[in-house]
Amino acid sequence: MKATHDDTTFTLTGExxxxxxxxxxxxxxxxxxxxxxxxxxxxxxxxxxxIAALEGLAGELGVTVDDG
Structure with a gap:
């Protein structure tokens, strides 16, 4: 799984x-x-x-995600 982004969106790409x-x-x-x-x-x-791809993207972008 890969997560990429531009200025306004993110894309998840699977197999x-x-x-x-x-x-x-x-x-x-x-x-x-x-x-x-x-x-x-x-x-x-x-x-x-x-989950790993999204967590990596969140970390790269400095986005904190609670379990909320």
């Missing part, structure tokens, strides 16, 4: 899909993916790459 969102939605999506991992433990590590 078979990609999606682009407004940058101000980064915290919302990181919380959402973290909640899926916590809520559906049978999914194993399927959310890990996306």
């Amino acid at each position: 078979i899909w990609s999606a682009t969102y407004p940058l101000d939605e980064l915290p919302k999506w990181l919380r959402w993916y973290r909640s899926r991992k916590a809520r559906f433990p049978k999914a194993g590590n399927s959310y890990d790459a996306t």
Whole structure:
């Protein structure tokens, strides 16, 4: 999974899909993916790459994301 950004959006790119969102939605999506991992433990590590990509992007941009 790869997360890239420009001035106003970020894009998640997986093996078979990609999606682009407004940058101000980064915290919302990181919380959402973290909640899926916590809520559906049978999914194993399927959310890990996306969470890592979003956390990396948040760190790069200096965005703090609470679990909130």
